[in-house]
Amino acid sequence: MRGSKSCFEALGALREREVKAAWGWVLSSDVLPQHQQAVETAAGQGLAEVADREMRAELSALEGHPILWAARLTGLGHDVLTYAEASPAPARHRAEPMADEQLVELRPAEMDALRVYVGAAERLRVAPAGGLVERVRRAVFDGPANRWSLCLTGEQMESVAYAFYPRAVCGSVAEANRFAPEYDVVVRMDRSTGSLRSARLH
Structure with a gap:
């Protein structure tokens, strides 16, 4: 408006x-x-x-x-x-994570991909981790840094990594390629079981 x-x-x-x-x-x-x-x-x-x-x-x-x-x-x-x-209010400062959380800063394209994932939550076989939908809804945008800030638990971060996997299959690997080394979590195909699993890079 x-x-x-x-x-x-x-x-x-x-x-x-x-x-x-x-x-x-x-x-x-x-x-x-x-x-x-x-x-x-x-x-x-x-x-x-x-x-x-x-x-x-x-x-x-x-x-x-x-x-x-x-x-x-x-x-x-x-x-x-x-x-x-x-709508989330513009961030005036970075969010402060709790003891069991980590600050995650996503680029606009990454946040768009995550919103697609949580928006389809009811139709997915692997649903977003508990609380992730609300964290996405309450994410704050830092204009100067051009980043969305979320404070996520380890389980929620693995869910974000999973969200970027179908994104990669659909043609854009940029989100997964940046998220994995930045936050030390990746989702890979386990050939022994034929299913996806999350893993730490270090």
């Missing part, structure tokens, strides 16, 4: 007041003037709907006094807010 933090604040205020709105429309008396302007800008992007003359007349009859402005979120507006709230 184009615009600044004020646009999200305005849409958030609109959503909050919409819950209590008697007719499903938030009236000007319930919205700050600066928020009205931001909502009108958002309406141009399909994120909100501003009442037209006919709807204002209908609301005026319901309220018993003239309604000069009213607005409500569109379905897209609700979804954009939900998406924004679920």
